[in-house]
Amino acid sequence: MSAGLGSTLAVALVGLRGHVVDVEAHLAAALPAFTLVGLPDAALAESRDRVRAAVASSGLTWPNRRVTVNLSPATLPKSGSSFDLAIAIAALAGARTVDPERTRDVVHLGELGLDGRLRPVRGVLPAVAAAVAAGRTRIVVPVGNVEEATLVPGADVRGAHSLAQVLAWHGAEIEVADVEPVRDDEPETRGGTRLLDLADVVGQPEARWCLEVAAAGGHHLLMVGAPGTGKTMLAARLPGILPDLSEADAVEVTAIHSVAGTFDPGEGLVRRPPFEDPHHTATPQSVIGGGSGVPRPGAASRAHRGVLFLDEAPEFTTAVLQTLRQPLEHGELVLHRAMGTARYPACFQLVLAANPCPCGRAVGKGLDCSCRPEQRRRYFGRLSGPLLDRVDLQVELQPSRASDRSGESSAVVARRVAGARAAQAERFAGLPWRTCAQAPAAWLRERLGPDRSLVSSLAVQVDRGALSLRGADRVLRVAWTVADLAGRTAPGRDDVATALALRTMGAS
Known part of the structure; x- marks a missing residue:
């Protein structure tokens, strides 16, 4: 390797797909400068300042030369702060602070703090999986990401507290100070982790039966009823009667939550179907996905292999409701942005809940309802015909009576659902679909x-x-x-x- 050249590896995520990136650093005898090329976004371009400060805080001098760092392939959009560690290692390898031969085939992931400590980053699970699939099994990550990274079979993972510790591993003569490792922030609450029991629901036998059919075949469901009839309670209990995720689905769902920042590695892979219930004021970007640069997954993708529940569905904006038609039909979301196109799986069960009218009191003969006929039509007309045509089950809930009793528990219903799913698995063995709703x-x-x-x-x-x-x-x-x-x-x-x-x- 020529003097003044250093290289290492990182991973760029576009959607859930990871691409191994060569991080190359060239140090030239010219006026000092630091240039970063290879289609970085704004957060990645700022890594120049983070890297220089982290190197100085580690007790080293930044090379007094013209440093050019290239992220190859240069046509692939790259985003986020996970490249910080790889950029620092490549630059110092070019300066011969570390042995360039030791860094060439190692994947480095992590954000650098100004004090030189390594901070956890999102998307480590799919990034490590992509590296292992490409034959790059030696991976360095921040300590806060070790649990997540080790979920990938075949990965040789090392967790580091600081840049100095990584440099010492690669042969640098540097004092490694004891520092407090940076732990990941508490992840956002993940849907579906707390299972609720159907036995809590009083009455509503027709709605319970619809819920069971929906769970057994993976069908979409609409529930219409006055406030207090149990629509939200029933929807929240649907994940509890669904079967556990398969190993492949668990890895895929976990990868989505890792990129979204809602994954808690201490709980291991996401084995239960997720449950997402965005508020009716949610924007299309928060439901479908979006953001500057490469778009991030929204609630629809986080509900993959689980349940997406829209309470007060007619109150959602038309833009949100209409964009659901693509994932309902194809099971994935394709998000086009200026920096690139991201694909996220979004094969979920849609559960809609709605009042019978704006005031919610149109029950029975509707004597207590104060809404005019045109108001009712306008209210329900927000749920378009093409959307409702994709909803398999529709049920109207009547107010419960004091004499109504609780029904079967979730465990009892889940056994019947599991039996139906087993019959479908046998019927569709070797075929690309797994439930009746997909066939x-x-x-x-x-x-x-x-x-x-x-x-x-x-x-x-x-x-x-x-x-x-x-x-x-x-x-x-x-x-x-x-x-x-x-x-x-x-x-x-x-x-x-x-x-x-x-x-x-x-x-x-």
């Missing part, structure tokens, strides 16, 4: 058997305009789920009729 209707229709009259009632509803062709397909998927819950190998007439009723009972 193509044509594939399901071919396996109904010779009796074509099973779907005649659906054809009648389509001809009347009560159902779209998409709606008829979704009713068929629900019918298969109902049959799975009953232990039947294929749906019958009653299952199709039940599925049709479950789709339309809340439409009135």
Whole structure:
């Protein structure tokens, strides 16, 4: 290696996809300067000041030369402060402060404080996974990220407290002071970690049945009812009857929460389906994802393999509701920004809750309701037809009575859901879908058997305009789920009729 050149490795994240980046430093005998090239964003460009201060705080002198650091490939957008450590190591390798041969094949991730300490960064799990997949198994991370990094099989992870400690590992003659390691801030509350019991819900047998069908087949659900009828309670208990995530799903969901900053490595991989319930004042960026530079995941992506609950759904802005159509149809979000395009998985179960009218008192004959007819139409009209057409189950909740009793516990219902999911796993073995809600209707229709009259009632509803062709397909998927819950190998007439009723009972 030529004198004045140093290199090491880092990882750039675009969405959940990681790319190993060569961090090259060239030190020239010219007027002192520090230039960073390779499509960095604003936060990364500021690393020049953090790196110089951290090197000085570690007891070293910054090279009095023209330092040019290149992040290759130069066409790949790079963002965040996780490149700080790699930039410092490459520059000091070029200055021969450390052995350049020791740094070449090591991945360095971490933000530098002005005092030289290493600070934890987001997205370590997918970054380490990308490095290992590329054959780069030797990885240095801040101490606060060690638990998360070691979740990746095959990674040889070392946790460092400070820049000085890393430099000493690479052969620098430097005194390593004892410093208090920087721990990660408490992660934001992660949805789905506290499981609630269905036994807490009094009455509402129809809604409970809809919730069970939704869990068994992965279907979307709309609940309409007056305030206090239990819509929010039911939605919050849906994760408790869903099965645990598979190993692959757990890694994928954990990676999303790592990038979003909602992952607590002390709890290990996210094994339970997440639950996200943004407020109706949330912006499209907070629900779908966004931000300057490379966009970050929003609530829809954080709900991947779990539940996205929109309480008071008609109160959400049209922009939020309409942008949900892409993930509902394709199971992922593609976010285009000036700095690049990010893809985040967003295969979730959508649960909508709404009042019957703006005042919420349109119950029974609606004698207590003060809303005019046009106000009711305008209120519910905020939920567009294309969006509701993608919601498989619709149920109207009536006020509970004092004589109503609690139903079955979540554990009992979860066993039936697990049985239905097992039947679907066997049916769809070797196929790219895993639940009835994901299966193509044509594939399901071919396996109904010779009796074509099973779907005649659906054809009648389509001809009347009560159902779209998409709606008829979704009713068929629900019918298969109902049959799975009953232990039947294929749906019958009653299952199709039940599925049709479950789709339309809340439409009135």
